[in-house]
């Protein structure tokens with residue numbers, strides 16, 4: 001398998017009088033087009049691992065490759081550029097900008113990247129909103145939407161720069177079950193279309209929609225089957 005994302009021996013420890021190891025020697029590979037869920041008990045290090053894989057945090061040890069490129073020696077600026085151009089994020093709380101319309105929120109990452117003209121960015125943003133049934137809400141502010149609608153806009157925003165990889169941290173954690181299923185179907189549909197997705201979740205129904213589940217325990221990958229006992 002040629003992995004789109006590969007990690008070898010990732011370690012993240014918070015220093016202090018009593019250092020806390022959040023991620024403890026995690027090695028994994030994610031293939032292009034895979035939809036993988038990271039599961040595990042509260043405090044097992046799921047979000048910490050996702051932040052390392054999403055270049056939002058830097059490991060103290062270990063190595064990481066994205067699309068064949070080794071990232072361990074990248075500067076903060078290089079990591080920020082990679083996040084903007086190659087990764088898309090969906091969080092539990094949508095983090096849409098409250099004073100911007102839905103359309104402006106989805107256009108923003110394209111404006112920051114600057115690879116499209118304003119007209120092309122608007123057209124792409126409208127296309128994405130259309131894809132998630134949100135085109136009719138393009139002129140609204142996030143506060144005028146339901147939680148599920150906001151999350152679908154957040155998914156559209158995550159796709160703005162055609163990322164290699166979508167990383168989602170409890171994307172349905174704040175939603176009722178109908179909205180949750182809708183977001184689950186949305187992410188499943190993206191993976192069916194070839195998009196690579198990694199999602200942290202507590203929700204077994206959500207995880208069942210993934211191609212593969214990774215289980216963490218105390219910052220370590222649990223051996224296959226260990227989580228069932």
Ligand SMILES: Nc1ncnc2c1ncn2[C@@H]1O[C@H](COP(=O)(O)OP(=O)(O)OP(=O)(O)O)[C@@H](O)[C@H]1O
Nearest residue numbers: 014020021022040041042043044045046047048049
């Ligand atoms: N900034 C921090 N300072 C101190 N401890 C932290 C910090 N961030 C995380 N931790 C601790 O590290 C461990 C892993 O946290 P993390 O958020 O990655 O777990 P998680 O599996 O995502 O948990 P949850 O499912 O509850 O969101 C937890 O014990 C948490 O309390």
